[in-house]
Amino acid sequence: MLSIFSVLINIPLNAQWTDHFENPCGLTEWLDLQQTEGWNIQCMEMHDISLTHPGEFTMMPYTVTWYEDRRGPLFYKFVQGSFVLTTTIQVSNRLENAIPGSAFSLGGLMIRNPKTLTNGAAGWSPGHENYVFLSIGRGSTGHPSCPGCPAPHFEVKSTINSVSDLNLTSINFSTADIRLIRLGAVIFVLYRFPNQDWVVHRRYSRPDLSDTLQAGMVTYTDWDKASTYQTTFHNSHVMNANLNPDPSSNPSLPFAPNITSRYSFLQMLPTSLPPSWIGLNLMDVNQVTNAMILSQYGDIIQIPSPSIYPVWLGRTNSNWNTVSNWLSGALPNAMDSIRVSPCNCTMTNCMTLPLGSTIISGMTIMEGATITVPAGATLTIHGHLTNHGHIDVYGNLFTDGEPQKYVHNYGTIDCKPGGQIIVND
Secondary structure (H helix, E strand, C coil), rough: HHHHHHHHHCCCCCCCCCCCCCCCCCCHEEEEEHHCCCCCCCCCEEECCCCCCCCCEEECCCCCECCCCCCEEEEEEEECCCEEEEEEEEEECCEEEEEEECCCCCEEEEEEEECCCCCCHCCCCCCCCCCEEEEEEEECCCCCCCCCCCCCCCEEEEEEECCEEEHHHHHHCCCCEEEEEEECCCEEEECCCCCCCEEEEEEECCCCCCCCCEEEEEEEECCHHHCCHHHHHHHCCCCCCCCCCCCCCCCCCHHHHCCEEEEEEEEEEEEEHHHHHCCCCCCCCCCCCCHHHHHHHHCCCCCCCCCCCEECCCCCCCCCCCCCCEECCCCCCCCCCEEEECCCCCCCCCCCCCEEEEEEEEEEEEECCCCCCCCCEEEEEEEEEEECCCCEEEEEECCCCCCCCCCEEEEEEEEEECCCEEECC
């Protein structure tokens, strides 16, 4: 089974990875629980990478929840052993001008036991949800863990055999860094607000969690309506105003989904038990103090930086000179080395160079990307050209450089009639 997991994510399970969400076609790199478990629905009204918000994974769900046997959306990869999982998340209402606006509308980071389920409702049975997550947004002012406390909230939840233990905390932010650390059977849950220090929020002893886990992003909303459906129906249907008839126990209650969750990166780093902790009880705050946890897993683990070079997204049109096509919102200049993202998915556009002369210092073309140098255009690269995609040259493509600068072609470069390609390396 582990080899199947490895194939699905195309990397070894114990290898570190970081996704900065700079590839608009990158949804295929994430597994969708609704599909892998065979529910074959999409309870996200909208979800994309680098389209709604450049450099972010944006999620906007219909009415749905994660509680006990009720299953919401999870976009995940498999992880194995001990690890550190970190993200930065920002949540808002759907208009993105206030905090989420309905009960239990939150987004966050989850680790979860995989199921063998592949045929949805036909193969599902209750009592098998096992996970831990921390999410940020709006919980409820009436929950006994935080009675009367105002939003925004953190919701931290540990679910064992579909019995959920959740706690809400009133906070002053709608943006946070979230970090889940797994060391054997123990899970540490950390958070950090902007320009503040890391905090150890919870510890959980979870020896029931398997060595290989699903790790990824969750979001959910509108508990008041979601809770009016039977569990199997909730898990197997898209719950919105298109339901006719509406089998809710309160069909007159309107749907009120109201959250947008935005992730700026997700990073997984393998780790191991610090040697000085061997033999200690990780759940005992006197043996392993919060300060000890933070010294190992706080600021010392840096938040990864996004790309420092221009990245072509093609989110508006094929025109090089349209600034919204670029991740940075600015056009490249002659000193820039650029990266061209794939355009082999819907809502993306392949790059076309403008007429006249374009000069850059380097170019990396990703697999699935296509660029066109039209007649009347000249692209000059004073440095490296690394091509994993496709280049159509109707005009002129020139590269030059010193010995340390290079041309590597792993894709195709097609010189069309009237085109000219000159490579000097």
